[in-house]
Amino acid sequence: MRREADISRYHTGFQPGAVAAGVACSFVLTLLASALLALAVYSTGLSDATAETAIFYTSVLCLAAGAAYGARRAEALGWLHGAAIGLVYVSLAVAAGLLAFQTDVSAFDLLRHLMLGLVAGVVGGVLGVNL
Numbered sequence: 001m002r003r004e005a006d007i008s009r010y011h012t013g014f015q016p017g018a019v020a021a022g023v024a025c026s027f028v029l030t031l032l033a034s035a036l037l038a039l040a041v042y043s044t045g046l047s048d049a050t051a052e053t054a055i056f057y058t059s060v061l062c063l064a065a066g067a068a069y070g071a072r073r074a075e076a077l078g079w080l081h082g083a084a085i086g087l088v089y090v091s092l093a094v095a096a097g098l099l100a101f102q103t104d105v106s107a108f109d110l111l112r113h114l115m116l117g118l119v120a121g122v123v124g125g126v127l128g129v130n131l
Contacts, residue, residue: 015074015081022070022085023092029062060120062090068119068128075129081123083118090117 034055041051067085071078090113095107 006088012074012076014077014084018070018074018081019084019088021073021083022066022068023088024066026063026066026071026085026089027066029090030059033058033062057068059093060116063117064120064124067124068131071125072131075080078125079122081127082121082123082128084121085125085130086117086119086121087114088112089121 013063025085037051037054037058040046062085066089067082070085071081074081085123094113097103098105
């Protein structure tokens with residue numbers, strides 16, 4: 001009987017709550033990391049190009065960490081939960097950027113960001129469910 005309970009625990013299917021938790025974790029980590037980077041730019045005088053590159057890589061790492069957290073909460077299907085977290089995160093970030101800055105985004109840039117979010121999310125999800 002206990003063996004059946006242990007096995008069924010890993011076949012829980014897709015869990016939207018875990019995706020929401022992973023996306024929220026990603027945004028909180030990104031906000032904290034951006035604040036630290038802003039302090040670094042202010043105190044050291046880094047160039048805008050360097051700061052922009054640092055923010056880009058930091059947000060990718062925060063996305064992977066959030067995907068790992070969400071997949072860990074789901075306890076199964078890490079790649080799927082991570083992919084969903086990556087796609088939702090990028091979609092919300094792009095939408096927020098469009099609303100805040102009133103700029104256009106090309107279809108190529110949107111696709112590039114979605115693919116990067118997908119890959120970072122899958123990697124984070126796989127690592128999160130297996131570690």
